[in-house]
Amino acid sequence: MAGESNPRPEFDELVEQLKRSAGDIKEIKAGKAETNEKLSAIDKKFEKIASLDFKVTDCVNRRADLECSMAVMAKKLDDLENRSRRSNxxxxxxxxxxxxxxxxxxxxxxxxxxxxxxxxxxxxxxxxxxxxxxx
Structure with a gap:
């Protein structure tokens, strides 16, 4: 068996590479899990922002309605004041x-x-x- 080389060193080297690859895969999975958690947190914040955007839009619309109502009331008040002066x-x-x-x-x-x-x-x-x- 002269000339035959010992396959053990190559096998040991492959085992080490597999161990390093397994470690790298674990790190990648941990990083992916952390990224997924951050993405979930971002999604929740985005939902809150979307909810606030709806509320702000609602407030802006209500404010516009109130301004219209106030303008109508101011006109009516002016008319009533003018009518009250007619007998003065x-x-x-x-x-x-x-x-x-x-x-x-x-x-x-x-x-x-x-x-x-x-x-x-x-x-x-x-x-x-x-x-x-x-x-």
Whole structure:
């Protein structure tokens, strides 16, 4: 058996390569498992972001609806204010007493302006007040 070489060293070398390959495969599997965990975490975060995106879109739509409603209400308020002013009268030149009461002011306006100047009899005054500062 001269000339025959011992196959043992080659076999041992193959076993070592297989062991290294098995170790490499274990590392790759561990890395893959870690990557899968990270990917799952990313998926969960993405789902949360998608949910938040839906909520933000809903809030933006509700805000737009509220702005429209507010604009409509502002128009209605302006209309109501204008309608409430239709029955108002502004009277100039009524003499002013120091520390006059609302009752005295009403009597003065009714007597001096409506009765004496305009010769109009009125049935009542809902409210009366001065505009501007006292002179």
């Amino acid at each position: 009268l502004i009277v100039y030149g009524v003499s002013e007493q120091e520390h006059e009461s609302p009752e005295k002011r009403e009597t003065a306006v009714v007597k001096e302006v409506f009765n004496d100047v305009l010769d109009v009899r009125i049935s009542g005054v809902e409210r009366i007040h001065r505009l501007g500062r006292a002179k």
